[in-house]
Amino acid sequence: MALGIPLLRSAFMLVLSLRQRRRALVAALVADAVFPLAITGATGAVPEVIAELRGADALGPWIVLAYNGLFAAALLLAGAAADRLARTRFFAVGNLVVATTGALTALAPNLASLVALRALAGVGAAMCAAGGSSMILAVYPPEERRRVYGYAGAVLGSSLALGPVVSQGLMALGGWPLVFMAPGAVAALAALAVLGLPGLRGPKTPEPFDLAGALLFGTVVAAAVTALGLGFGAGVPWWAPTGLLLLAAAAAAALVRAERRAAVPALPVDLLRIPAYRAYAVATGALMGMLVVGLTALPRLGSAHRMDAGETAVMLSLLTVPSTLLPLLAARLARRLARQLVTTGLTVCAVTAVLLQVTEEPAYLLAGAGVLGLCLGLTEGVPDGQALRYVPSHRGGAGAALFSTARMSLETFVLAAATGVMAALGPAPGLAVAGAVCLAAALLVRKSVALSA
Template sequence: MALGLLPSRSAPLFTLSVRRRRRVLAAALLSDAVFPLAITGATAAVPEATDGLPGPAALGPWTVLAYNGLFAAALLLAGATADRTARTRFFAAGNLVVAATGLLSALAPGLPALVALRAVAGVGAAMCAAGGSSMVLAVHPPGERRRVYGYVGAVLGGGLALGPVVAQGLMAVGGWPLVFVVPGAVAALAALATLGLPGLRGGEPAEGFDRAGAVLFGLAVAAAVTAFGLGFGGAVPWWGPVCLLLAATACATALVRVERRVPAPVIPLDLLRIPAYRAYAVATGALMGMLVVGLTVFPRLVAGRVLGPGGAAVVLSLLTVPSTVLPLFAARLARRRARPLVTGALTVCAVTAAVLQVTDRPAALFAAAGTVGLCLGLTEGVPDGQALAHVPAERGGAGAALFGTARMSLETLTLSAAAGVTTTLGPAAGLAVAGTVCLTAALLLHRSTRPAGPGPVPRVPARSAGEAGGR
């Protein structure tokens, strides 16, 4: 089928055959499978890599922090760039960066080199995430995006549940280098999957690109994410995170001044003015915050009470396995009941956290972990599909990147606040922080005025109406 730009807001930006649309989605899903393993695997490999490579031991945590910080910093810029270039080629380039850095990480001569490679890998991962979303949204109309993000949720949920097990298995077979090589190999396959696909290049926007805003935004996010990551890791003195937060504040202040003067700001504030988009971004950040806090809190609550170390394994399974088996069912359920589903899940998570403030009985802990896991599984990918249904196809990369940045920022803030409260008041209090965030998100989503179900909804206009490029 011919490739072309369609003017309708209810149609995809490009028309492709069913077979090619499936190939686009398959390539994006293959790349998505890398993310959980890249994060959990790197975390599991830190002690072994620190012991096996020359360099200051204090650099060990930066193997993860450098990746996360650069990923968050580059995501919005990558999204804007993906929408302005050949989407498929940009996505493939990001996967090749991840593949190359994965191989080179296994051959790193020391910790400084490994940290530098992980930082580059974070930029490549941002290109993968933004490029994948940009090309998927460009070929799928809004009505199909909820179903598509059901598949995305299943892949990410499965990777999250199996990631730690796979990482430990890889280290048992080939040591820590294999933890970086295997995700790189999967990324290379994702790049190969795009061979023969059209480039999906749209017209160049009329407005100039806000490079200064993009740089300032990236620096502010990188500094803030790194500061929060170091804040509860104990790897550096207290003044390190404080200096980073001051730098982030300075960059954010300069960013506000720059954004007021440019005709096309790098931060698509017009998307944030859509109530449903904004509310679902907060909702998914709150749910992911509950997950990451739960992964650290529940094992501590269970330890020494039931089944010894086996109890922690059971609790973690209850927390993560539903995200492997439920997202596709959730996508079908969300066709007509998305907002009640997500609002209900957030509320139940908040109530569960409140119950654990008054009891720590083994049965209550297992029930709480299962309940939270069920809520996470039934909402995996749902907020993403609902929010991105409001984004024009030609701005899919920017819309998905802003959504991901908001989610990651709230998730990081929740984890940081919960870690501080846990240190002072205990693990159950840390879970209460995540529950409070979930309750706030539920109220915001309930008050949002945009309908989340199917049917025509007002959408933000595109910033430009450039003509379609070829391949």
């Protein structure tokens, strides 16, 4: 089945010159560099923002939650819109929204206005992500997407690795406003990069769009992601995450009814029926879950075993730096060994998480961080490139948005579950939670990709 699909999809490609394609790719990669910094930087700036701006301290976490929630909520709608509109123009508008909100944060008079700007920035970021994917998938054929997503993996890995350092440097240089303004400036560069490119409007007459389904789906994802991000920890009233989860459940029930009645459902269910697409979405969510849990759990383990600040910095570098150096090598290996690369990386992550349950030596923690880092670096971007081979070029925005939504939702779930376990049992069992998800994802990829071959 899968062998004939990429040949059929090439008929939908939009033709650009080699130079124009490269400009579109560079613009999308520049925009990709914004997302990790926008999240890690905001997280590090929250205490300083609370100290300087008027407003209830309880609004502090919403500086991050509003961005993440609206980003998740708007992805599917933004992807469908990008496929129906001029792709490069849509992408540019999203980047300009991010740039404008970033500049306005410096003028925010209170926490409430800052949270509102961050929510709007999340919508702009969703437009950037969906517009960039729609733009790239419209001009690069399926056989070139592994290489393209190797570049994307390198950029995202570098941003994740350098994000905390860059955000701390920006705060030292210009205070918390610079943490929000710098990603906006980078987004403005991405918008400038597509000036003069063709609009890349799809050649087909757009299908009817299920707006109600897209809005309900966004409500489900935003409510669930925000509830999991908020958690049930100390200082969080029980009714806040509980209410959000109930809202997600009610919206999910309404979504099922709406999708059954829709002539063209908002959810691209035909993609969800492809086993490999589903499996690789789960795989990338599990790998990102391992990364974010590792960033939280490993420093706590190091502190418990009397590692000093220098050793902890080395450990975190071993975890993150391979995602900067290895994605292009991973893209080459994925030409022939994609399934083996992903399943091996997931399995080794799971085994390493188990072994870290029984060690008390800093040397073993450093080795474990290094092994996890290698697995993450050698799989960065690979599941994305493999899954998006199955997405028709004229539906690139919707297909990539659904993939990103699944990844973000699973990543958030893994982090929330691991955080709860760590609060009760300590940091090592939190890694075991992420490891268990990685093992389940490895088994799913091994089985499902074989079915799609």
